[in-house]
Every structure is written in C-alpha cells, then in structure tokens.
Amino acid sequence: MNPHPFTLRQLQYAVAVADALSFRRAAERCHVSQPSLSAQLAQLEGVLGVRLFERDRRRVLPTTAGRDLVDRARRLLVAADEVQAAASGFIDPLSGVLRLGVIPTVSPYLLPDVTPALHRTFKRLNLRWLEDKTHALVAALDEGRVDGALLALEADLGDVEHEVIAIDRFVLVSPPDHELGRGQGPVTAAELREQPVLLLDDGHCFRAQALDVCTKSRAHELEFRATSLTTLVQMVAGGAGLTLLPSLAVAAELKRSKLKVRPVNAPGAQRTIALVWRKKSPLAAPLKQVAAVIRDAWP
C-alpha cells in the first residue's frame, strides 16, 4: 500500500493541456498560473518516466504516450466525478444539477411540456439541457459532460443502460391534393414506391431511420437536405415532395396547415425514445424516476 505517485489534479492538468493544446490556455481554464501547471506536468512526466507532450515553441503536441495517458485520465476523472455524484446520491438523489442531452428532433416538441412537469415533481432539481445530435450526445455522456440523454434507441449508443419513454411512430406528410394525401388509413410500403421524399441533413438519427424506410419501400430521396423538421414541412407545403415526420412533431409542425397526415405502416417506421445513461452510473435510480415523469408528460 504505497501512496500514489501522481494526483488527480495532475491528470486534470494533462487533460486540459491536451484539450487546449497550449500550456497558458490550459492553465487559465484550470484557474492556476501557467508556471504552476508547467511544474505539475513536469512532475507527472517525471514519475511516469515518459514525455507526454512535445513542446515546440510554436505548438504543443501530445506524444503517443501522452494521447494514451490523457485517454485514461479522462475515464479516470469521470469515475472520480461519479464517486462524488454517488455520495451526493446518498444525500438526495433528486436535488442539485442534472445535465441531460436531447436530440433536435425531440427537443422542441417535448421540452415545453416536460420541463414544467419535472419542475413540479422535483422541486429542488436543477435541470440543464444540451441539444445535439446523437453521436455528440453519446460522446458527452461518455466523457461525463452530461448525466443522461433522451435518444432514439435505434441509433448506435455504445455501452449504456436505458429506460424507454415512448414508441414514436412515423407519419407521411403530403400536400392535400397529392395522390397519397387523398388515400385513407395508414400508408403502406407499396404506396411509397417511386415517391419523392425530402429528408433531414446528415447526422440526424431521424434521417437515418427515415432513409431506411424509404430504401425498404423503394421511395426516392430528393437531393435537398433540410436542417430541421420545420424546413421539411415548409418544403412539402411548397409542393417540393413528401416527407416523413415523427408523430411527436405533428402537432407543433402542422398546426393550421392544410397538409395531409397519414400514419406509415412500413418496416422500421417508428423510433423508440428512451432516457439513457452510463452503465453503472450512480444516478441510475433518480434517472429512472425522471424517465417516469417524462413518460407521463409524453403527448
């Protein structure tokens, strides 16, 4: 049982330098003077016996060893934060700050209802939402920048636990005079064949899912790619083609619109919205309670 040769603080400094690629800026971010940070890093390199950063006068570059160490250090610091969080969890799991990620195709339609509901239920809970695409949220989750995230389970999420919120079926949006707009009941895969469909930009998990429906139904994706569901709907209203929407978005996007909406009955035409968190996160229990409230607030 010997004392540890390095400190958590030294690891924080190393991570900060790797992020900032500059000793001075890293020192600022850590709220210490640049010489203090230099000294600690030198000491860390000393006890490890490896040079972690190549300091050219012009720039700072992590060595192979440095990259590896910073990677490990990140995970270590997340684990250390979790020790802290776990302890707080024993005091009161549902007070303090809870940082949650949410994808753009859910956020604007769900949060207006969910946020007040959560606030009513957990008075002392201070929620911070981060809106981004799935892959960015998964990274943020892994690095401990958020405690959980509202995502579609159909995307690639890595090693997480989850609690399902709702199944969100897809609908077809078409101009009222379009042949598919005039039909009754759910749209079938056969009806979609050869139809021109507008989709979201790359990186949205809803794009991937909608594209999958199109491929399986032999529908055609049009060239144009929208950055939001609102844009998609406006394009359809302008007669540019058809589009798919998650049911969640229908109420907000099609209020006072004359566009026709029909559920889609084709393979893969739905998504499973869930609250996910890191495996073994100490916040699992409170997050499940949060998930229950979100589920109740689902439109």
Add this chain to the structure above:
Amino acid sequence: MNPHPFTLRQLQYAVAVADALSFRRAAERCHVSQPSLSAQLAQLEGVLGVRLFERDRRRVLPTTAGRDLVDRARRLLVAADEVQAAASGFIDPLSGVLRLGVIPTVSPYLLPDVTPALHRTFKRLNLRWLEDKTHALVAALDEGRVDGALLALEADLGDVEHEVIAIDRFVLVSPPDHELGRGQGPVTAAELREQPVLLLDDGHCFRAQALDVCTKSRAHELEFRATSLTTLVQMVAGGAGLTLLPSLAVAAELKRSKLKVRPVNAPGAQRTIALVWRKKSPLAAPLKQVAAVIRDAWP
C-alpha cells in the same frame, strides 16, 4: 474545470480502513500515523457530505455509502495503477515487476520449466507468482493485485481477455491390477460407469471439471476429498479407488510408480489452460509475449 475535491490518497485510506476494519491497522498499512489517516478520512467525509464509516468504540463498520464508495474507489485505484503501468509500458513493457497468479493444479508442474524459460527470454522481467484457487485469483486480478493469471478457461472468469496456452487432457489413474488398468487405449465413458473415483477438495476448478466427467459417465465420487493431486495419487496407490489427473501432472506424480495411466475419452475430460488479464489492461501486449513463452515451455 474545478480542482478535484478529494485526492487519490484519501481514497486509498478509505479502502485501507474498509479492509482492515480498524483505523490504527489501516494507518500502519499505509505507513502513516493514525491521526493523519483519521484527519484525511474526516476531510473526505466532509467534502462528500456523507459519513463513510460508523465508528463504534468496539469496531468500525462501513455505512451503505461507505461500501459503495470503497467499491468505486477500488476500481478507481486499479485504473490509476494502470495509468502508471501504461506509462511504464511505453518505456519497456517487459521489464520491471510482473505479478501473475497460477492455480495449484498447474503451478508445481509448470513453473519449474516456465520460470527459467521466461527469465532467459526476458532478462529484465521480475516475475512474482501467486498460487491460489481460481476464484481468489479472479478477485486478485480484478482488484489489481496481480497483472495476469494462469487458469483453466472452463471456470467462471468474469470480464477478461486471454491467450490460450494449451489443451490439457485428463487421464485415468488406476492400480495395475485393476480391471480398467488392464485395458488398452483410451478409457470410455461407458467403462467409467459405477467406478469409485477420488476427487480434490472443494474450490479447485479441477475438482469441478473431474466431477463433471464423473457425473456424465455415471461414475461414483468417494467420500474422501484430497487437498492435492499428490495425495490423490497416493490414495490410488493404496488401493482406495481410481482418480483423474490432468496430463500436465502425470510426469511428476507418477514417476517410478507402478500405477496404470490411460487417456480418458469422455465428454468434458480436458481443460484449456490460458493466460488471462483484465480487459483493456495496458499490459495486454507484453502478456501475449509471456503467454507465447509459456506455451513453448509446456511439456
């Protein structure tokens, strides 16, 4: 980027107290005075806002929060050690201390050959062997007390990576005048039926495997349980019954003995000896090299 509220050292102290269940003994093991350790622990409890240990005058007991924290702290400290090890790995993976576990039914038959071979190949490698039963070695591996272990893959090993060393088939040992001793070629499951067999003590993975062979072949386990393969063989020589041995042990155990040995041709009558290590261990690469040397030295 705020500085961490606690230190690795404080976590070490907490783990030491949980292990020793005494402040004084924990302090000894950490090579500090008891008041220093008390102070650090009090501070840790302070920043976490939770009492970690109930100090009755008669004994020290971890609270629920304490148990949870110590658990996390253990994993954290293993990860911290691995940062250190990873750094060493960048200097010279095959120098310095390598701590390996090995099970008792392998150790005495393999190490006499393997140790010199490893020493010849990796001159600067300082090997430390820990002999224990599988479950103890798995725990030691998980807690970072050993870097790897020589085990039978048939046992329950948890989340590890491995490199196979050899398949070790089982043989039947019988007195020369026994009916099975007079047979030729491999012993079949049918021949074993109703035969009296001597096995090892509980906890040996070889006991579990040999028992499995007996069950499937309808052989009978005798009451007596030996603590070593040597004892088993002596019992057979004394006419107490038959026994199974791994091939590995045959040369050493049956030198100058008149007992009869026949390979066993029955389901499950073999074990896969492998070198295993923690998933993502930084020592994976050097351990593979070590495994290769052990494989070459296998009799």
Add this chain to the structure above:
DNA sequence: CGGATTCATAGATTGAGACTATCGATATCA
C-alpha cells in the same frame, strides 16, 4: 528590428498533510 507570445526557471509564500503527545471512552483481566 521591436513587440508579443510561448513555455521554462528562480525565488518567495502559504497551506495541506504529516508528526508527537494526549484525551476520553471502552473492553479485558486480575
């Protein structure tokens, strides 16, 4: 060239963590 910016070095300051000595409470045993 002159000024700005980079990381490293030097020397002073302070505070965290270590030590020894001791207290108060409890368990053990004569």
Add this chain to the structure above:
DNA sequence: TGATATCGATAGTCTCAATCTATGAATCCG
C-alpha cells in the same frame, strides 16, 4: 472493582509541496 491496554479523536507544531510573481529564452509577426 480497579488497573491496563486499546481504540479513534483532538491539539499543537513542523515541513515540504504547490502555489504565486517576476523574469528569461526562444519564436513569430508586423
């Protein structure tokens, strides 16, 4: 019952490690 040993907590002191400011040496840019 009283003596003694043992436990963790407390008090007071000391020391060194981590910080700071000031400055140096090397590079980049106008």
